[in-house]
Amino acid sequence: MPRVGVYVCHCGKNIAGVLDVKRIVREVAKEEDVVVCKDYPFMCSSEGQRLIAEDIRRHNLDRIVVAACSPRTHEPIFQEALKRAGLSPFFLEMANIRDQCSWVHEHEKELATDKAIRLVKAAVAKARLLEEIRVEKISVKQSVLVIGGGVAGITAALDVAKAGFKVYLVEKNSSIGGHMAQLDKTFPTLDCSICILGPLMVEVATHPNITLLTYSEVIEVEGYVGNFKVKILKKARKVDETKCTGCLLCMEKCPTRVPSEFDRGLGERKSIYVPFPQAVPRVPVIDTEHCLYFTKGVCRLCEKICPVKAINYEQEDEIIEIEVGAIIVATGYEEYDPRKVPEYGYGMFTEVITGLQLERLASSFGPTRGKILVPGKNKEPQRVAILACTGSRDEKNLPYCCRVGCMNALKHAWYIKHSIPGATIYVIAPDVRSFGKGYEEFYRRIRSEGVILIKGRASEVHRSPEGCLGVYVYDPSLDEVLVLKVDLVVLEMGLVPNPASEKIRDVLKLSKSTDGFFLEVHPKLRPVETSIEGVFICGCAQSPKDIPDTVAQASSAAMKAVELLAKGYVESVPYVVSVDEETCSGCGICVSVCEFNAIEIVEKNDRRVAKVNTALCKGCGSCAAACPSGAIEQAHFTREQVLAMIKALAR
């Protein structure tokens, strides 16, 4: 006969303010096999835990029910308490009478208490049937894969490498640096962006613990926390990295001209190129779509000019296989497509550009060498409208805040003010959210420099009869629709997940939140962990954020990876499923619902039966819930246990 101890938590007023805790204790104490039934103000406090441990010894308890909050946050705490008292942690069952009862029924106290009694009785019914579960220790590979070479990936890679672990940094472009390398300056300190990022990029390239794989993509990930097997596609650069010295003579001599992706289409590059002068590694790549040799079979000028014979037109894509213990995803963001906000005329008027395009115009290594010129007109703008919140906080487009647009708008106003002192600058913003350290001060500084701020949203951008652009905006303080005559319109676009992250999501089977960014386990307490153990997220891949937040989060993700590696082992998932091969009829429903590819159908004695790879099983229970014949059982959630709960609830 099991001996069950039941502990009802007040959770301060969270539970006791709604439920009659004493009545719950009285009712549950009558249940069969319940030896002890108590309440306590805070079960999760050290005193509450001590109470459980003491009773386990004194009353010889072998099953514990804690009626409190969510097992998601508190199960591990009480499991530890059981362990300390010498009892298996799997003899614990929690009844969630807070989130699922007191919080949602605060106006029906009497009925809520009735419900809580049933919930606790159901937990007792299950607790009676709990079984011991064996967990195994699995060793962790002492290396980390970082996907994405922006400032998030760079920071995470360096942090892990400096902690003494091997890092593979994979970047799909030919150089690391990401969007931060495209920025001229960073708000609010107006640091030169590449001046602070450049040294870190070089450190990545030279650190002995980091293997840098640029122009490469992660194409396959198998395995589980601590033991991921990763396949990386290293695309052919057509330039031998081991020979190239980075003299860039080839780039100089190449006769082709192609719009530069790095300069957001405003400048040009060659077919053999590094995207920007500070690129790391400083090894060019051949764009085979535009190269004369690859398109027409002529030229080969780069091959002739290269002093070290590094050009290799025959070089082929390579697949590299590595094993890592943890994965950090830092795939970053992309600007929202400005064509999806057609009222502002992007693509129709050359004078309408995005924030990132202005960064390139302002950059000393940009297409205009840092001179801000109106694209297509080649002259300095005297009147500029900056439209914050373009596409953001807009039900038709992106409902969420991009968290950088306001400050970018102010920074861009400063760029123009600084290089064209006489220019008239309008910043049109629904609100200016200057929430960060030093941001409000920066906002005041910009205002004091004569930038005109208009609260609201521009409704339209038109070609005005004078030849310039007219920006229509309703100004609530004047109660009038203004038409601003300007030479340049800058759209501070909202941010969306990098389109390439979708592929990574498929490969890693990560979840995304409704806005499309990767989903963390808990927005406050576990912001860099994902539902896939051993896979961490940081930077704009998780949600839009500025550079300080990105760097902080990248270090946090690195810390989580280091924590895993330094511990050296992981415990196998306890709540895995098993298949009764006698009952299984091979219908394959389980295979189609398993998100982790942990189940396959195999032939056994001429019958099709399901086979579970317990190393891959995450214990999510999807297959057990879907199995139509009852052949699949999940440990800790057996059919018998669940039915016992239902019966107790329905009694």
Place this chain on the structure above:
Amino acid sequence: MIRLALVSLSGYCSGCEVALADVISEVLPRIEIVYSTLIADIDKLPSNIDLSLVSGAVRTKHDIEVLREARNKSKLLVALGSCASFGGIPGLANVYVVAELLREIYGTYPREVPKLTRAAAPVSEYVQVDYRLPGCPPPYKLLIELLVCVDEKKPLPKPPSRTVCDECSLKKRDVYEENVYRLGERDDVDFSRCFLEQGILCMGIATASGCEAQCPSRGVPCRGCRGPPAKIVDQGERLLSSIASVFSKIDEEELVRKIPDPLGYFYRFTLPSSTIPYTPEILKRMEKDEGSD
């Protein structure tokens, strides 16, 4: 020689008796029919019955009396067919209260029907059942096997824990379409391939084996007449969970639109023995509240 009684309750369609007629030439030397209101015209239950084969769901107060008498006079009592085993098709009426039901069927015409119970129920709700042989109708091979076992005093066969899929010869690719179709809705059905994988609802996944997958192999998806396999209590709940899991990528409302009668699909034969609250026990409580017809 088995002294055999065929107890046909009111919620029956005589399909099970026809199934018995199918095998009668093979088992005739072994049986003596001592009671049947349908094929032998003996309307008094004798004592000393070896085997009572009960067909039909329990639906009237009279049924209960006959059933209890049969139980008292029989050594073995077997629920024959899906109605006696699970409540069957008549069980779908359990979502109506009796007054509503009578009004629906008979309107305002004067009627003389035996007093109905609050709900259609499987035989096992009222008497102890020694064995269930479900199927609509029960597969003839299993019927012969049962009669032979009884005659030769061997232990009765074990109820199957596997499903129709185990016996089904249709090819599987373990890939499911991301849409649900009703049979007849698409004209490119591959009749050599698993129906469910093609998005056509087939209940074989949660239906006890033993029928040799006769329907799917003849181009008709399984309707689930054999009820749940041994490890499962609630067939409809399993079907619902499985199908909702497999087709989780379809828009919810679209899926609901494609399955206009979920009760009829998933609980066609087993509603009265399911866990949802149409079981006689709970309905009895409701009866008190509503007052009987």
